[in-house]
Amino acid sequence: MKPYLTExxxxxxxxxxxxxxxxxxxIEKPRDASHGDAATNLAMTLAGRLKKAPxxxxxxxxxxxxxDSTHITDVEIAGPGFINFRFADGWLFNQLSDIIASGSDYGKTDGAKGKKxxxxxxxxxxxxxxxxxxxxNAVLGDTIARLLEWTGADVQREYYFxxxxxxxxxxxxxxxxxxxQQHGVDCELPEGGYEGEYIGDIAAGLxxxxxxxLLQKEPTDAIFKEAAESAIFDDIKKTLGRMQIEMDSYFNEHTLYExxxxxxxxxxxxxxxxxYDADGAVWFKTTEFGKEKDTVLIKSIGEPxxxxxxxxxxxxxxxxGYDLCIDIFGADHIATYPDVVSAVKALGxxxxxxxVQVYQFVSIVKDGIPFKMSTRKAxxxxxxxLMDEVGSDVTRFFFLMRTPGTHLEFDIAEAKEAGEKNPVYYLQYAHARIQSILRKAAEEYPEILTQDTDLSNLTHETEINLIKLLLQFPETNETAAKHREPHRLIAxxxxxxxxxxxxxxxxxxxxxxxxxASARTSLLKAVVTVMxxxxxILGISAPDKM
RNA sequence: GCGCCCGUAGCUCAGUUGGAUAGAGCGUUAGAUUCCGGUUCUAAAGGCCGGGGGUUCGACUCCCUCCGGGCGCACCA
Incomplete structure (x- = not known):
């Protein structure tokens, strides 16, 4: 409808x-439905150019x-100069048919088409x-990737390590x-060593x-590090898999040296x-880019x-050759990326x-008290x-439901008891309930499967509002993708x-x-499609039964 | 001290590139439905959008300033 109105x-x-x-x-949808289905502020923005009252x-x-009166039934001027449009029911019914016909493709757009x-x-x-x-980080990155895919982009997911x-x-x-130690040798972890139980499991594997x-080997022998890396990476991939996340590539920093x-x-x-060189180190003139100090690129001991x-x-x-490179960073990296941008710009x-998408930290509340996490300290x-307790759906939902830019307080106890009162169930339940109705309707009205449906039987205000809402799905995806904010889709x-x-x-x-019954069944098919x-897109299951 | 993020209902949070009377969930109160699926719906109450200036037809949104909270300011990653 937007392109038509624009035209x-x-x-x-x-x-x-x-x-x-x-x-x-x-052109936007007025907050208040009494102002119509679409409105433009064009007259107001033209006031200066045309030197007339809006x-x-x-x-x-x-x-x-x-x-065309089959598209629009009413145009009116309101408030300071808004022009409000009301859509024709017939047009809505045509759109509804399109949703059903598009099925699992409905909601895809070409907003980012062809973009790598x-x-x-x-x-x-x-x-x-x-x-x-x-x-x-993981869930945001993956979901933003999914959103971009739905807007037509060719997306590669990469893990840098x-x-x-x-x-x-x-x-x-x-x-x-x-x-x-497992062989009875009396020794202690190096200072700052890793205390987690998983270290013992890796050792047991060896x-x-x-x-x-391997007792004769030096503690610094590559075999220990490699065993650890391999085992831990396997675990990480398994964990990501449980969350419906699959990387396309793993990029080892080391290859940049090679x-x-x-x-x-x-x-x-x-x-x-x-x-320039100074004090035995190599420095990057970040002061040229507005920073207070220059930045060391290579330490005096020769290590970058x-x-x-x-x-x-x-x-x-x-x-x-990527048109767009997105980084998902925690707030602690906020000060580092300007240097990267400066360097990239300087090199043309x-x-x-x-x-760079920066999300605010997750603070953990466990047993009612906040605590600082440390991988090293286990x-x-x-x-x-977490997923053992609440499953992948709740886990993903929890990380997505809030704006990335605000702090997320993750109360473990609350997430664990989230179960039935968690908002994700509100969505899944609606989906399951509709599927149930569709199953029953198919039994009671076998003829609607074969006959053409006359959608003009949808006359109730609630039905019309539902159709209008369904039509906003593609635009919602566009907006969420553009802003890299999956929570918009949840809302x-x-x-x-x-x-x-x-x-x-x-x-x-x-x-x-x-x-x-036939028309309403069609409507529900469209609702279940959108849901x-x-x-x-959110990576959350849509169960037919719960 | 400098930089970035945040401050919206009792709580947790939304609020589209600046738009019309600032919304939802939970909680509270009062109703409806008892059904196609237990997790449903309707309504009420609840707000100086942290404070104060400015920009303009119009500001929760943009600018300045102050207050309050978080994070970052290494020859650590």
């Missing part, structure tokens, strides 16, 4: 102004407006199981310690495979006179800081192709533990469920005349 408004403008508009027209412009526009997108998320180093803290460095060294040594054959990308970035920045591979990684992604890339709640599905229940209350199917498609 007729453009024509009307040309008629009254003698020139084309050449400006976007804002209401006067609105009158001229409406006089000049030519519209790489979305990097999770990216936890393999030092331990994924925790509730990683959950928000680093299996070198101090933390991984400590991890290997910790495995050695447990391995030795014991089973090699007996005591390929020479790291060196190349430093040299290219040096060529631009943005890098994490910023350097970060920059190289982003250059690498852009060189791989379009920084708009990098989109003081955490794993995602697996919409909530509206759908509520509006359906209103319908359920007002309009019956079983026991009604066949023509009415199922919406839940699919």
């Amino acid at each position: 007729i408004l453009n024509k009307a403008f040309t008629k009254i102004a003698g020139e084309p508009l050449n400006a976007p027209i804002n 209401r006067k412009i609105a009158e001229e526009l409406v006089d000049a407006l030519e519209y 997108v790489l979305i990097e998320f999770v990216s936890a180093n393999p030092t331990g199981p994924l925790t509730v803290g990683h959950g928000r 680093n299996n070198a460095g101090r933390q991984m060294r400590l991890l290997g040594q910790s495995v050695y310690t447990r391995y030795a 014991k089973e495979a090699y007996g005591d054959g 390929s020479g990308d790291i060196e190349s970035v430093v040299n290219r920045l040096r060529d631009k006179d943005l890098v 800081t994490y910023r350097l591979p970060d920059i190289a990684y982003h250059i690498n992604k852009l060189d791989r 890339y379009d920084a708009d192709r990098i989109d 003081n955490f709640v794993t995602l697996d533990e 919409y599905l909530n509206d759908i469920a509520a509006q359906f229940h209103k319908f359920y209350h007002d309009c019956r199917i079983l026991g009604e005349p066949a023509n009415v 199922a498609n919406g839940l699919t």
Whole structure:
């Protein structure tokens, strides 16, 4: 409907102004249904350009407006100069048929068609199981990816990790310690070593495979680190799988060294006179980009800081030809990405192709008290533990229901008892209930499966409102994808469920005349389509029975 | 001290690129339905949108300032 309204408004403008508009027209759904189904503020925005009162412009526009009465039944001017439109029922019925015909494709748009997108998320180093803290990142990243896919983008999910460095060294040594202890050797974890039980499990695995054959090895021997990395990564992938998340690629930071990308970035920045040596270290002139201090890229001991591979990684992604590279970052990384953007820009890339989404931290409340999680100290709640309690659907829903930009207080106890009172059930229940009605309707009215349905039997206000709501699904997906905010979709599905229940209350199917039952059944097919498609985007199941 | 995020109903939160009378859920109160599926619906009460300035036809939304909370400001990742 929007393209149509835009078209007729453009024509009307040309008629009254003698020139084309050449400006976007804002069309939105009024908050108050009494203001119609769509409204534009065009007359108000034109007040300056035409040097006339908004209401006067609105009158001229409406006089000049030519519209198809099978689409629109009413046009009126209201308030300071809004032009309100009311849709024709016949048009709504046609749209409803389209929804049913589109089925599992309904809601897909071409807003991001042809775009190659790489979305990097999770990216936890393999030092331990994924925790509730990683959950928000993982679920947000995956759901944003799904939203972009529904708007036509070609999306690649990538997990970036680093299996070198101090933390991984400590991890290997910790495995050695447990391995030795399991053979009766009296030794202790290195300072800052990993205390989690899973370290013992990995050690036990080595014991089973090699007996005591590894006791002679040094604690720093690669075999311990590699065993740990492999076991932990298997776990991480399993956990992600339980959450319906599958990565397309895993990118090891190390490859940036092997390929020479790291060196190349430093040299290219040096060529631009943005890098210099001082105090034995290599510095990036971030003061050129408005920062108070320059930033170390390579420490005096010759090891790069994490910023350097970060920059190289982003250059690498852009060189791989993605139109858009999205990063899902926790709030603690908020200060680092400006450096990456600065470097990328300085090297001649379009920084708009990098989109960093920062979400606020999840604070954990366990047994009524907040506590700080630490992977090293084994003081955490794993995602697996959480899913054992509440399942994948509730877990995903919990992380998605709020704006990414605000803090999420995750009360473990509340999530565990969430069960029946959790809002996700409101959506799933609506879906299951509709499926049940459809099953019963098919039994009672076998003829509606074969006959054409006359949708004009949908006359109740609740029915019409429901159709109008269903039609907002594609736009909701567009908006949610554009803003990278899945919670908008949740809010919409909530509206759908509520509006359906209103319908359920007002309009019956079983026991009604066949023509009415048939039309209402069609309506419910469309509702169930939107609900199922919406839940699919969220990665949440849409059960037929509960 | 500097930078970023947040402050909306008793609680948890929405609020589309600045739009018309600021919404929902939970909780409270009063009703309806007892049904096609137990988790349903309707209504009421509840608000100086943290405070104060500014921008304009119009501000929860944009700018400035103050207050309050969180996070980040390493030759750690």
